[in-house]
Amino acid sequence: MSYRRKIVQFLIASLFLVYNSAFASVEAYLLGPGDRILITVYDEPDLRTEVKIDKSGLVSFPFLSDIQVVGLRTADVEKIITDGLRGDYLVNPQVSVSIVVYRPFFIHGEVKKPGSYPYQDDLTLDKAIALAGGLSPRASKSKWNITRVVDGKTVVVKANITSYVMPDDIIEIEQSFF
Incomplete structure (x- = not known):
């Protein structure tokens, strides 16, 4: 199989996975207090x-x-x-x-307007940061965490701009030291 064909197959598979994970997040939304x-x-x-x-x-x-x-x-x-x-x-x-x-999500740390914001379908971290007025000048560009409850347990997920945000999530944007 040619190198070019492998690249095309990889890209198609990647797009399929991204599409399915986005669709699954909307389909898997579970109702909770505040909705x-x-x-x-x-x-x-x-x-x-x-x-x-x-x-x-x-x-x-x-x-x-x-x-x-x-x-x-x-x-x-x-x-x-x-x-x-x-x-x-x-x-x-x-x-x-x-x-x-939808019930809200929360964002704090190095954003211009920390607080709670209404959840929206297909909300990613970059959109959540935009809702909070953008990053502050001292914000880290990579130390972002999302705290969420999964199956009754609190977990902390290292996040990036494409990470999905769910209702009740607590997003922390840490300070950069450089």
């Missing part, structure tokens, strides 16, 4: 509900008992509500759950 969700049932305006998820993680929905939504994807909540409404209340309910407001 605001909108639940709608097609052709049933009385069942439209918008609610902010509190620390208990429970969401009330008409005709159903409280639903524990923390740690679930929107598709999981759609299925729970669809299954709960089917039969006794509706023949074929068409349920949609969407996130209206």
Whole structure:
């Protein structure tokens, strides 16, 4: 196999992995306290509900008992509500759950405006830094960490400008000594 062909295959494989990891991060979003969700049932305006998820993680929905939504994807909540409404209340309910407001992420250290900012889909560290007004003159160009909870455990991830940021992440931009 030619050198050029190997390079092309490598580039295609790399692009595929980047695309899939970006898509997976959006698909894998788990609901948590602070998210605001909108639940709608097609052709049933009385069942439209918008609610902010509190620390208990429970969401009330008409005709159903409280639903524990923390740690679930929107598709999981759609299925729970669809299954709960089917039969006794509706023949074929068409349920949609969407996130209206994501919980925030936090950025501190050597940025111009540290604080909390609303999460956005496909948020990378370079975009988060831009939301915080950019790097301060004393900011390190490489010592960036993201603290996040993964499977109930707090982990610190060394980050770069292409690292994905998730809600509740704490980003630390360290000071440069040179």
